[in-house]
Amino acid sequence: MTEGRAQPASVVVVGGGFAGVAAAWAAVRAGAHVTLLHASAGASAWYNGVADGPPLDAEALELAMRLGIAVSARPRPIATREGVIRSVIGRDRALLDLEPLAGLSVAVADVGRDDWDAALLARSYTESAWARRTRTEFVAVRVDALEEGFERRISAYDFGVELDVETRVHALANALRRADGAAKAWLLGPWLGVASDAAPQLAALLSRPVGEVSSAPGGVAGARFELRRDEVLRELGVVLRRAHVTSVESSAAGARLQLGDGSGLAADAVVLALGGVAAGGILLEREPASGRLGFALSLSADVPLKLDAEWLDAGSSVWGPSFVRKGLGALERVGVSADVRGRLSAARLFAAGDCVAGRPRTVLEALSAGLSAGRAAAGSAAGG
């Protein structure tokens, strides 16, 4: 090692969702050595392919693209599995972009799966404000796409895995062609491949737009995110470890993490991207010592939680917060309090994504916040 050359700063990112991968990406680009620890599937792995949030800067756009999210400057219409046409800035690229189809007739494939009532969905899309305004029509078309009886009832994810096989994609293209060779575009259920890009393949084979609707939680969109995340992190040279973090201690000199397997890990800076209540980063739990029920971070760290304007460090009820009074929406507002760069009051500790109090729980917000926090963490580590 050359004398005088500093070791690259080490940054540990806790959490493997959108915010975590963005923090890792930014920290690596800022020259840090990054380890990403993640425990289990969180809200990002459950996302439905719809990416709401603020407009992105160039770096965020690049990352979004790598994660399979098509981002547009203006909101564009997509179809959700509950029969709604809604506008999104970002979407999993398998979702059918309806903007160029305005005024046309879109075929909704009725493949006979139990979770997909094509006729009623087509009616619901056709009667939406967007379709009425643009005179777009959705028509259910019977398609013989199932090869086995069980395919009627397996989950959309499991059916999506079958479409990862290339011959199956060709068979589906043929089935669509047979069902209606003249269809201008095809809207299908959320099962156009998990590891593969079946949607663009189908579009190429049929030379017309083909895409899916948004996924249910636990569907293909979240699974695709996880695969693409792993690929991005591999290319960045990020060390990816499946580990549960039990505590983080930080000071002006650096940070130390304790892992569930008993081992420890030192870092110059730490980014908490644990997710909110939905992801399990913030728990509503019974504290073993006091028996008190309340919100707590899923790991031990010297950072208090905040809900709206209140600090949650002192309880007023042994039974925990009253959701009858605060509403269940409190579950989405609780978190740690961080500044715009994701800095917590504690030294060398940063946070991004759904674990931050009072921020919108959206994909693009998590990406932007993750990038800021990753950049700030790498900067603090290098500067310190």
Added chain:
Amino acid sequence: MQALPAPGARPPPELDPNGRLPDVDVVIIGGGVNGTGVLRDLSLRGIKAALFERNDIAFGASGNSSGMIHGGPRYLTADPDVTYSSCLDSGHIQRIAPHLLFRIPFLMPVFRGNGVAARVALTAYDAFFSLYDRYQPLKRGKPHVRLTGDEIATLEPGLVGGVHGGVTFDEWGIDGARLCIANVSDARERGGQARTHTTVTQILRRDDGSAYGISYRDRLTGEVGRMTSRLVVNATGAWAPITTGLGGLLPDAARIRPGKGVHVFLDRRLTNYAIITSAVDGRQVFLMPWQNMSVLGTTDDDYYGDLDEVVASEDEVRYLFQAVEGVFPGIRSARAIGTWGGVRPTLWGFGVNEDALSREHQVVDHAAHGADGLYSMIGGKLASYRLFSEEMSDVVAARLDVRVACRTHVSPLPGGEQSVDPMRLVLDGGMEAVTAARLEYRHGGRSLRVLERMQRAPSEAAVVCTCEPVTEAEIRYVVDTELAVNVDDVSRRTRLGLGACGGMRCAARCGRIVADMTGRSPDDGRRMALQFLEGSARRRSAITGPEQARQEALGLAVIRAELGVAASSAGDFEND
């Protein structure tokens, strides 16, 4: 207790004040178990009746009770005649609706902590239930068994706290909402009429004070109208004093002491027996396996709030959990998935504790208040609904001089006339076994009609609610034949959306189906679904603990992603 018309009571006038024949013989207000029971009884006797329900059938206490058709052991020492008639009627209900009944074996443990008192208590229970055993054959119940602490540890290993011994006894449960639906369906097939979501706005009275019908407003369409009749029966349970007020009577003409009761349901079966234990104030509460979940109940508190918005409070939920946690700590690992709240129309009493109030029932003849021809049904309990309805119908029949005896105890309810082997539904309909078993439980012999739908339109075999599970064919069947007009109504009839996922996967689709069948727009369907989801979230807010919180947060995220951040409640595309 019952008010038979005085000998020589005049029959009500044949004509309304305008000199016209009335639309029906009897208007019944209230679609709970008593109102639907009377509608069925009168329809079986050939008396023309119409029922008006402000919300949905079984919306109130009838659809939110523990569903016990018990034999009334609590009356055994003070009034054994009541026990006898309760057991007899429990037996009748088993015969007319066998598909809806399920056995509830109770276990009453005695804890060692009480020392000598434990032995005395066990001996007393043993003696008491020996007496109750004499009535058990009336309702096909098994005799009680006295168990040692070791035997109980084997049968119910989750019980802690030093069990000295205990006794078991046998009762029956029923789905209260399905019972009401069965009564309405039978009545409608025999010429009775029923209108749901239609509130009575006034009880019409002649110059001499006698009642001759009602005016109403449809709460969904706003349509208003009148229906004239010779008699009016107020069977509105906890709403009874409000209803008599619609005829200009003072609320104490039909005075009740409203007692709110809540139940919490948990995501799994925790016990083999329904276990009875004591709450902090000494009241008995129970933890009972019910279909694929457990039910914890019940509370009893005076209630003077909005009857259309009865929701379990945090205090009530804590009270119930606290009662069971000490003896069955396993309850902490279960996830609470919902609550029921209902208000009992208990007979009025002053200076008594809620629990000690009489569960007896009474027909009030409002002739005493200057409103001849108007009757109120006060008090009662689910288990005695048939008997109470018979008593009310006897009064009506006597006034109208109809000499046809009651047949509700021998004539089967819809679905009870024929038994169906669920395996047949599996083999003929391609349903999964659990889907078939649930369908058969809810519809008995009528499940064959749901099967026919699937055979006609195979796409209707799709399982829409995967938790319970509920098929599209069943949803369409209850919309077609059981007066369901929104997602809440379908849920009340089929349990759609009441399982572990809370309707996240099925409510919107159910809304689309209902909207389509009732000639409404997809937006209306979505509104119905949101209304259902918001209602169930409100019913869960008092039980949101560690296990529930993550799912609730995820649910909020899913709704937002489906409908959009800036979406209106219709969720349509407005933000570009």
